[in-house]
Amino acid sequence: MSEATSANSILSSLLSDPTLVASGSYIDGQWQTSESRFKVTNPLNGDVLIEVSESTNGEDISLIESAIAAAKKAQPDWAKKSSYERYDLMMKWHDLMLEHKDDLATLMTLEQGKPLKESKGEIEYGASYVKWFAEEGKRVYGDTIPSLASHQQIKIIKQPVGVVAAITPWNFPNSMLARKIAPAIAAGNTVVGRPTELTPLSALALAVLAERAGIPKGVINIVVGSDSKAIGKVLTEHPDVDKFSFTGSTKVGQILMKQCASTIKKVSLELGGNAPFIVFADADIDAAVDGAIKAKFRNAGQTCVCVNRFLIEESVHDEFVDKFVEKARQLKVAGGLEEGTDIGPMIHNEAANNIRDMVRTAEKAGAKRVFGELVETNLQAPIVLTNVSNDMEIAQNEIFGPVAAIQSFSSEQQAIDLANDTEYGLAAYFYSLNINRVERVAAGLKYGMVGINEGLISNAAAPFGGVKQSGFGREGSKYGLDDYMNMKYLCYNHG
Numbered sequence: 356m357s358e359a360t361s362a363n364s365i366l367s368s369l370l371s372d373p374t375l376v377a378s379g380s381y382i383d384g385q386w387q388t389s390e391s392r393f394k395v396t397n398p399l400n401g402d403v404l405i406e407v408s409e410s411t412n413g414e415d416i417s418l419i420e421s422a423i424a425a426a427k428k429a430q431p432d433w434a435k436k437s438s439y440e441r442y443d444l445m446m447k448w449h450d451l452m453l454e455h456k457d458d459l460a461t462l463m464t465l466e467q468g469k470p471l472k473e474s475k476g477e478i479e480y481g482a483s484y485v486k487w488f489a490e491e492g493k494r495v496y497g498d499t500i501p502s503l504a505s506h507q508q509i510k511i512i513k514q515p516v517g518v519v520a521a522i523t524p525w526n527f528p529n530s531m532l533a534r535k536i537a538p539a540i541a542a543g544n545t546v547v548g549r550p551t552e553l554t555p556l557s558a559l560a561l562a563v564l565a566e567r568a569g570i571p572k573g574v575i576n577i578v579v580g581s582d583s584k585a586i587g588k589v590l591t592e593h594p595d596v597d598k599f600s601f602t603g604s605t606k607v608g609q610i611l612m613k614q615c616a617s618t619i620k621k622v623s624l625e626l627g628g629n630a631p632f633i634v635f636a637d638a639d640i641d642a643a644v645d646g647a648i649k650a651k652f653r654n655a656g657q658t659c660v661c662v663n664r665f666l667i668e669e670s671v672h673d674e675f676v677d678k679f680v681e682k683a684r685q686l687k688v689a690g691g692l693e694e695g696t697d698i699g700p701m702i703h704n705e706a707a708n709n710i711r712d713m714v715r716t717a718e719k720a721g722a723k724r725v726f727g728e729l730v731e732t733n734l735q736a737p738i739v740l741t742n743v744s745n746d747m748e749i750a751q752n753e754i755f756g757p758v759a760a761i762q763s764f765s766s767e768q769q770a771i772d773l774a775n776d777t778e779y780g781l782a783a784y785f786y787s788l789n790i791n792r793v794e795r796v797a798a799g800l801k802y803g804m805v806g807i808n809e810g811l812i813s814n815a816a817a818p819f820g821g822v823k824q825s826g827f828g829r830e831g832s833k834y835g836l837d838d839y840m841n842m843k844y845l846c847y848n849h850g
C-alpha cells in the first residue's frame with residue numbers, strides 16, 4: 356500500500372478512496388517524503404488542497420538520481436517478461452483506473468479546474484492509451500530481408516530503448532502521462548515521470564494504482580517538485596536516461612531538446628499549436644458550428660489542439676458568427692464540480708491575465724469583440740472577436756484560452772495560405788462537403804493532424820503529433836511504439 360498521507364479535509368471529504376491521494380515521490384516502489392514541500396491549489400478559489408514533498412530542493416538531486424537508478428535496475432527483468440505478462444499487468448492498471456474514475460476525475464477537477472464531465476472523459480482517454488499499448492506490445496514484429504549476397508541473411512529486431520524520462524503539462528494531467536508511460540512499458544522500458552508542480556495529484560494517483568495493479572517496483576517512478584528546471588536538467592542530461600519525452604510549450608521543448616543533446620537521447624516532443632478552423636461556403640454550417648464549439652472551448656480552450664484561428668469564407672461569415680455566438684452564449688461558466696459546467700476556471704490568474712492582454716491588444720489592432728466580457732478572475736467566459744487579421748499577435752501566438760479569433764477569406768488557396776502562415780503545425784480543421792476540395796485542402800495543410808468535418812480528433816488509435824515547431828514523434832496508434840524502441844539489424848553469414 357502506498358504511504359499516501361491522509362488527504363486533507365477538502366480532499367478526503369470529496370473522495371470515496373482518499374488513499375488515492377499521495378503527497379510525495381514514488382521511487383522504486385517506495386513513497387518518499389521530504390522536509391521541503393510545495394502547495395497544490397484549486398484554480399477556482401486558490402484554496403490549498405494539499406502540500407506535497409519536493410523531490411529536490413534545487414541542490415540535492417539524489418532522489419531524482421535514485422529514481423533513474425531504480426528504473427535502470429528494474430528494466431532488464433521487465434523487458435524479460437513476455438508481452439503477454441506485461442499485457443496482464445497493464446490491463447489490471449487500466450481496470451483500476453476505470454474502477455476509480457470518479458475519484459480520479461474529482462481529484463483532477465480540484466487541481467486543474469476542468470469540468471467534471473471532461474475530467475471523467477480524460478480518465479477514460481488516459482486508460483484507453485494503457486489498453487491500446489498493452490495490446491500493441493504483443494505486436495512488436497521484426498523483419499527478414501533478402502540479402503544481395505547469397506551467403507547472408509538479414510534480420511531486423513526491435514528492442515526497448517531502456518530508461519525513459521517524461522515531463523508533462525497541467526492541461527491533461529492524467530492522459531499526457533498515461534500516453535507516455537503506456538507505450539514505454541509495453542515495449543519493455545521503465546519510466547521516470549515528472550508531472551508539472553501545478554497538477555501532480557493525478558500523476559501520483561496513477562502511481563498508487565500501478566502499485567495496486569502489481570506493476571513491479573522501479574518500472575514506473577514519479578518524481579514531483581516545484582523546481583522544474585533542476586529536475587528537467589537531471590532527466591535530460593543523465594547518461595542512464597535513454598529516451599526523453601516531453602509535452603508542453605515549444606519554448607520549453609527547445610530548452611529540453613538542447614539539454615538532451617549532451618547525451619544524444621532519443622527525443623519525442625509534443626509542443627504548442629496554432630490550429631486553424633476553416634469553414635467553406637459549401638460546408639454544413641450547423642455541423643461546423645457544433646464542431647467549432649467543441650474544438651474551441653474544450654478545457655476552457657487550454658489544449659494544444661484547440662482552435663486558435665477561425666477562417667470563414669466571406670459568403671457564410673455572418674451566418675457562422677451569429678450561430679457560433681448563440682451556442683457560445685449557452686455555455687455554463689462555473690466551478691468544475693458544479694452540475695452542468697461547460698467551462699471551468701483557467702489554470703491560474705497569470706494565464707487569465709495573458710488572455711485578457713491578448714484580447715485588448717487585438718482590439719487595439721482592429722479586432723471587434725462581438726461577444727463576451729473580460730473579467731478580473733480566472734473564470735473567463737467565451738470571448739468572440741471578428742475582423743481579426745493573420746498578422747495580429749492573437750493569430751500568430753497560441754491563445755490557450757476561451758477566445759475565438761475570427762477572420763474571413765475569399766478563395767480556397769487564400770484559406771490554405773492563411774492556415775499555413777504559422778510556425779506551428781500540430782492540428783488543423785476544415786469543413787467542406789465538396790469531395791475534390793476536401794482532397795486538395797487535406798493535402799495542402801502543413802499539419803500533423805487534420806480534422807475534416809470533425810472537431811474532436813484525439814484518440815489512442817491515431818498518431819497524435821505535429822510538424823514544424825509543434826514537435827516530432829507520434830503518440831498513440833500502431834506507430835506509437837516506435838518512439839520507445841530501437842531497431843537492430845542482424846546480418847547472418849550462413850556460408
Ligand SMILES: NC(=O)C1=CN([C@@H]2O[C@H](COP(=O)(O)OP(=O)(O)OC[C@H]3O[C@@H](n4cnc5c(N)ncnc54)[C@H](O)[C@@H]3O)[C@@H](O)[C@H]2O)C=CC1
Nearest residue numbers: 523524525550551583584587603604607625626627628659
Ligand atoms: N502538443 C501537445 O500535445 C501539448 C502542448 N502543450 C503546450 O504547452 C503549453 C501549456 O502548457 P504548460 O504546462 O504551460 O507548458 P510548459 O512548457 O510551461 O510546461 C510543461 C512542463 O514543462 C515543465 N517545465 C517548464 N520549464 C521547464 C524547464 N526549463 N525545464 C524542465 N521542465 C520545465 C513544466 O513544469 C511542465 O511540467 C502550451 O503552449 C500548449 O500548447 C500542452 C499540452 C499538450
Ligand SMILES: O=C(O)[C@H](O)CS(=O)(=O)O
Nearest residue numbers: 526527657658659660813
Ligand atoms: O495536451 C493537449 O492539448 C492534448 O494533447 C490534447 S488531446 O490529446 O487531449 O486532444
